[in-house]
Amino acid sequence: MLRIPEFRRMWIQLSLSSLGDWMGLLATTALVTQLQNSFSGQAYAIGSLLIVRLMPALILGPLAGALADRLDRRLTMVVTDVIRFGLFVSIPLIGTLEWLLIASFLVEAVTLVWAPAKDASVPHLVPRERLAAANTLSLIMTYGTAPLAAAIFTMLATISRTLGSSVSFFRDSSVDLALYFNAATFLGSAIVIWGLKGIGRAARPETGPEPGFLASITEGWRYVGHDRLVRGLVIGILGGFAGAGCVIALGRLYVEILGGGDSAYGVLFGAVFIGLAGGMAAGPKLLGDYSRTRLFGVCVTGAGITLVVVAIIPNLVIACILVVAVGAFAGVAWVTGYTLLQAEVSDELRGRTFALVQSLVRIDLLVVLAAAPALVGLIGTHGIHLWGDITVRADGVTVVLLGGGLLAVAVGLFAYRQMDERVGVAVWPELWNAMRGRKPMPTRPRHAGLFVAVEGAEGAGRSTQVELLRTWLAASGREVVVTSGSGGTTTGARLRELLFDPSTRLHARTEALLAAADRAEHVSRVIEPALARGAIVITDRYVDSWIAFQCASRSVDAAELAVLAQWATHALVPDLTVLLDLSADLGMQRRPAGEPAAEPAEESVDEPAEESFREPVDEAGAELLAYRSRVRDGFLRLAQGEPARYLTVDANRPREEIHAEIRAVVASRVERRAVPLGV
DSSP: TSSSSHHHHHHHHHHHHHHHHHHHHHHHHHHHHOOOHHHHHHHHHHHHHHHHEEEEEHHHHHHHHHHHHHHHHHHHHHHHHHHHHHHHHHHHHHHHHHHHHHHHHHHHHHHHHHHHHHHHGGGGSSOGGHHHHHHEEEEEEEEHOOOOHHHHHHHHHHHHHHHTTOOOTTTOOOOOHHHHHHHEEEEEEEHHHHHHSSSSSOOOOOSSOOOOOHHOOOOOOOHHHHHHHHHHHHHHHHHHHHHHHHHHHHHHHHHTTTOOHHHHHHHHHHHHHHHHHHHHHHHHHHTTTHHHHHHHHHHHHHHHHHHHHHHHHHOOOHHHHHHHHHHHHHHHHHHHHHHHHHSSSSSSHHHHHHHHHHHHHEEEEEEEHHHHHHHHHOOEEEEEEEETTEEEEEEEEEEEHHHHHHHHHHHHHHHHHOOOTTSSSSSSHHHHHHHOOOOOOOOOOOOSEEEEEEEEOTSOOHHHHHHHHHHHHHHHTEEEEEOOOOOOOOOHHHHHHHOOOOTTTOOOOHHHHHHHHHHHHHHHIIHHHHHHHEEEEEESHHHHHHHHHHHHHHHHHHHHHHHHHHHTTTOOOOOOEEEEEOOOHHHHHEEEEEGTTTTTOOOOOSSOOHHHHHOOSSSSHHHHHHHHHHHHHHHHHHHOTTTTTTEEEESSSHHHHHHHHHHHHHHHHHTTTTOOOOO
């Protein structure tokens, strides 16, 4: 990863900023004790400092994300680093507790703008498939600089105390040198990021005016609440941090009830971070091909289950071993969640989404850190008599840790159900195959809507059933988008003119590539945006028609076309494909020229029958009949290959019966996807 020049520069900048963040925490907490004389005053001052550092997330979090999405991200990071440099320089120069608290608030406020700008920029610097590796390196440096900051702080404080006896500049405070060094790290970060040219402003909406500032804030909230994957991610992250907050708040008390002291507490605390570092570093490599959406929910659930065991285990040694696993699960989940947010959230919303997540995490930790010790005090310690002379000791620490673990399990399972895009594929065999290096079949994440494709040869009644289905679904108040398999965009229309121009005499592969381009444009411009906003999309023909007709008329391999179609459509597969099956001879009888009154002409305006695919024309009709028979066989083979996705319907029945059968299956799919529908 570090061979990519722009990412390497970003990584250096992140390292300097992270080092400055840890140095700032150490230096300001040390300075605040020097500015107060009494022990109680020092305790209140430290508490005030920590509260002040958390307050910007409560007040300014959404505003910071909106700013990060509207401003040039490179310039934003440079300016915020320069501001942090100036604030940290001013702290020792002014030297009062009041200014220390004000400066700390301002530092955290500008950091809220810097962080989403940084997180939203990473996808512009590395390929999508290497985001996990990039995030692993970034998070390792984010947390790995903490011990380095502690060592540098100790060294600088020692130097400052030594020089204080002979140099008046260092006489008043032994941490001034550490604060100046801390300020220098942010100045160095600004210089490094200034030379990074690969990032700029967030992408602007392709259509319509840019939303106002307040509207852009609420847009980020709506997006998180509306998108299934992001909603599952955010809830999973918050639940995981709630469990972690219980461990942080109650770790010392937990060690004490098991008979340990400060040394045991240090071992327990270190074990968590060893597991965290190991999970972030090794997890993505060990499980490289495992579904990321599944991996997140599995790891949050695994961390919760392990925490439940830790809560009830009466042995400190075993507990220290188990918390390594808790940290490892949390590390993998954190890297995976970050990667999914960067990969799945659109660029124009990425900054707001990251700012919202970071603000919610801080609020989550603040509530848990305050509530967990209070709950322990309320519960107290009790003896529960079971039978005979057997009495079990129940204390608040065990109960609260157990509750935190169960909460993590619940949100992990919720996140898994929200985000799982491989419904019907067993979890553990896929996990085992990933650990053995076997690649799974590619899929794409769930979308917020429902995607239904209606397939069938000419004369099967596709347009009739599409319209009946649209009318029924629209009556429930849902947004319904009806489209055709291709040609639904301006670019697609031009490609189709070229495809159906008899003077071009295109080669079969050329024709396939142009048709794939048409479908790629149609999916990205029409179908995907509708699904993303939760609409129900009904398409009159999709990829299956293309494969069936091409294989029937050209010497094209179906497997090759399937691979091309998967790439062109970004692996977007309908939730349900309705195949209206009709024999070729009955289809010939339903041609527009001699169609019976019971079945009106069904060919869609978007896709005319005789122009959609190159059908052979002969006077006797024998060649056309054979061709349509091959098309029907192609459809049936595709349906047999994926029976869970297909509904094969006998189209030689009254349209009302066909609609009733389709409606029943669509209603069950809608209910399964948790899309409200009135019937």
